[in-house]
Amino acid sequence: MAETTPDVVPSARALLRERDYLFFWCSRWTGSFAAQIQSVAMGWQMYSLARRTMTVEQSAFMVGMIGLAAFLPVLILTLPAGEAADRHDRKRVLQLCFTGEIISVLTLAVATWRGVASIPLLLVIAAVFGASRAFFAPANTAMGPMLVPRKLLPRAIAWNSLAWQTASIAGPAAGGLLVALSPAHAYFTTFGLYLVAALAVTLIRKSTQPQVQPGSRWALMKEGLAYVWRQKIVFGAISLDLFAVLLGGATALLPVFARDVLHVGAEGFGVLRAAPAMGATLVAFSLAANPIRHKAGLFMFGGVALFGIATCVFALSHALWLSVAALAVLGGADMLSVYVRQTLVQLVTPDPMRGRVAAVSSVFVGASNELGEFESGVVARLLGPIGAALFGGIGAVVVTGVWAALFPALRKADRLE
Template identity: 70%
Template sequence: MSDISTPPARLLLKETDYLLFWASRWLGSFGSQIQSVAMGWTVYHLSRDQGLSIGQASFNVSLIGLITFLPLFFLALPAGETTDRYDRRRVLVLCYLVEIVAVGILVAATASGHASVNVFLGVAVLFGAARAFFSPATTALGPMLVPRELLPRAIAWNSLAWQTASIAGPAAAGFLVGLSSKVAFMVTLALYVAATLLVLVIRKNTRPVVQTGSRLELVKEGLAYVWSNRIVFGAISLDLAAVILGGATALIPAFAQDVLKVGPTGFGILRAGPAVGAAAVAFFLAARPIRTRAGIKMFLGVAAFALATIVFGLSKWMWLSVAALAVLGGADMLSVFVRQTLVQLVTPDHMRGRVGAVSSLFISASNELGEFESGVVARFLGPVGAAVFGGVGALIVTGVWAQLFPALRKADRLE
């Protein structure tokens, strides 16, 4: 493939099964964003209503991320092997069914008045278990639905589905939680059901070619592949280290309520800020994918992510906070695009589930543990100090990784 700008993006519109997958991904992402925002907002207010301090309430919100990550940590590698052994469409459907049960519990708890922090943490465990299988299943299923020459385009449009849903989701959640948490969770439930039905309509063969060997041997093979490919390992570990330190998502409820004092509507706008920037970059990359100097551009994206985190932490104005979050999201999208394209282009189809599981483990660790880290630091430094501390740390990580992984820094064309 000499030029990843061809064939044209309109050829994706002829791939019916891919369009069904894309629509399902958008609806599921939209639902998960509403659920995530509503859970964070509700837990923060439950904690504050119990008389806990701002730092303690922020810590409780961060626990959702930690609890969601724990089952993924233990299940990610078996989930990857499962995705490379069984029909990937069926694995994805089962994930959605578990998520439907999880959000159904939240609907029942909020409707009956029995919502508590412990109930939300219990649902986070169930949701994390489903996400352990969901990530490798979606990562491996998408490339099966398009010709290989359309894969870079499809990756950009997959990211676009996630990011546009991430814009609409928090904004919708801000409005819905203003009505009630129960309404927000009921909408999420309907979206998960719709996403499941779309996956069921996919007709292409989505069963991988199963490799010989025991489950343990296949898991080891996937780990060995990631470790031996220094570009792939450097890319996903850079995201892990930078976002663990720089992730400020768990702090947004505290900023909205007690720093900027903008209420639930402002919270929804702030929460959508990163997705606005990410979607803008995703639109650009879908039309004009990166052709040269991919490694350098990824490092610049991570550095911009770190600087925007610092600005967000220091900002006292709503408009500047939203702008900083938009820059943060756009910079992260650039890094995500380079990483995902590198990983999916070089990985054989029969290993995509296992490699995708390792990648999703790193991504989830960065997101969920990043939120937990921010909550812990916020207990001691407050939300402002936690955001600035994380941004400075992410900036240092960028420089260190640029020296540790010269092959990644020198990566040129995404082919």
């Protein structure tokens, strides 16, 4: 313990002295908090609207359709978004993305308040949100390392993840409470939070204009794809996340579990949504204070395997406390693997290419989240919600073993330097 303490205090204080990074962190937290509330409200509202005329399985499928609607723009716009993040001022890109999110959630808030919200409107808003996020993710990921010295990057990545995870604890819980009042309350709150996040980005003074590489836009996009393919550690890390979370996306089915398996209502739904982030936050705090020093690859694979096992426990649970515990373990395990992946990818990627690599990574992450929601909805329609979650957890464990064999360099990755 005495060996790590001298390193922890100066590094933490050094981050606090980075003014622009603090604004960046504030924007990241507030924007993530808003996105979580919006996600909770849209999922609950979709399920509630669908249950008026559909069965449980059909309604679960419609919740999954929100994920698909949000993912398709990410898939289509990934390469242009990455090229934009490596060509244009990254702060300006984020401002435009927040503008799109503000307009879309305000539209949904007014429609819900006036009682005219519908399933088609929810799907359209999800698609607009996905288009904004397609450009947001690479610009946000690429801008962060520009605001801190390289020696602070691993610790900054841990604090970036901590911002997202703590927002993910407060967001679902707040979303559940707001939805219990009215989805309109949740959407108007999200609108205000997006305004704050946009303001925080605007206050960043450091230049966030990347060094533009020569070549046509297509050549630059092609170069980014080729780089990811050649760097087997990068490709292995982001593809592992893709397939593991794609299969193990039990959180997409939480509205179904809350209403028709555990019978805990909107408030219980908020607790369930917060549980993964509670576990992830504990792990993120630990990593921020004591970053992984050795055997990073093994930690990553172990995290993904534990993620799958916890998903299986959640699938079979019929008690709220056990479900919450399983989701907390699931979130902590996911945080561990995400931390290793993000640190490896950002450390080995040169700044002029960070936007394009982040864009490719974001489509993999988007596929694992939004497309994972769609996959869970489809499987739930065939196997029921419990069978779908169990299928996903077993699949995540299997993928861990396969990827450990396919990517030995990733498995043997040692120091995050």
